[in-house]
Amino acid sequence: MENLVIDLALIKEKARSDQASFQEFKQSVKKISIMQFDALAHPIVNEITQAIDCTQCGNCCRSQEPGVTMDEVEKLARLKELPVENFKDQYIAWDREGISFLCVKPCTFLSGNICSVYHSRPASCADFPGLHRPRLKWRMKQVEENYSICPIVFNVVEKLKTLLPSFSAPFL
Ligand code: SF4
Ligand code: SF4
Structure with missing residues (x-):
């Protein structure tokens, strides 16, 4: 695939400026409708996700705070060889809705650009950046948040800009 931008500093600057x-x-x-947007976006999401090597990036693991279930917390505590309560004290926080998340950045399981617990990583990590799920149009806030940190999101948005009929300022 041509013209993919993977330079994290360039992506951050472009999103800021x-x-x-x-x-x-x-x-x-x-x-455009929810269904039309999914039909337009998902083949691009698929193509760009396959073309970008996450093992050369790891930026989500440096900048995100992924949600975790209590089952996942217990599994991660075992992998960290810590009692669950100690693991929670060091690595888990809760938001106002009571949802727990990994709160240390970069993530304690990140090794270089690679997840050291890849096969046991939380579902929210495996799902990130979530562009493949239906009704993407409803999640533009999440897309906007991740546009500046994730090369997959950035390149998908920039490609979509070239295809949306009323958009006139593509970057790629
Ligand atoms: S558990 Fe793995 S995939 Fe999830 S944030 Fe940490 S390093 Fe990244
Ligand atoms: S999902 Fe995005 S931010 Fe995370 S490693 Fe892959 S390209 Fe980088």
Whole structure:
């Protein structure tokens, strides 16, 4: 695939300096239906996800706080060779809705750019950045949050900008 941007500093700077472009993109997305947007976006998501090597990146594991279930906390505590309560004290926090998440950044399981517990990683890590799920149009807030940190999200959005009929400022 041509013209993919994987330079994290460039992606961050582009997202910071051209926020108007993302707002224009969101306005364009609003003009098409949920089903049309999924039909347009998902083949691109698939293609770009396959073309980007996450083992060369790891940026989500440095900048995100993934949600974890209590079963996952127990599993991760075992892998860390810590009693569950000690693991919670060091690595888990709760949001206002009572949802628990890994709160240390970078993630304690990140080794270089690679997850050291890959086969036991939480479901929310495996799901990230979640562009493949249906009704993507409903999750534009999440897309916007991840646009500046995840090369997959960045490149999918930039490709979509070239395809949405009313969008006129593609970066790629
Ligand atoms: S558990 Fe693994 S995949 Fe999840 S944030 Fe930590 S290093 Fe990344
Ligand atoms: S999901 Fe995105 S941020 Fe995470 S490693 Fe892959 S390209 Fe990087």
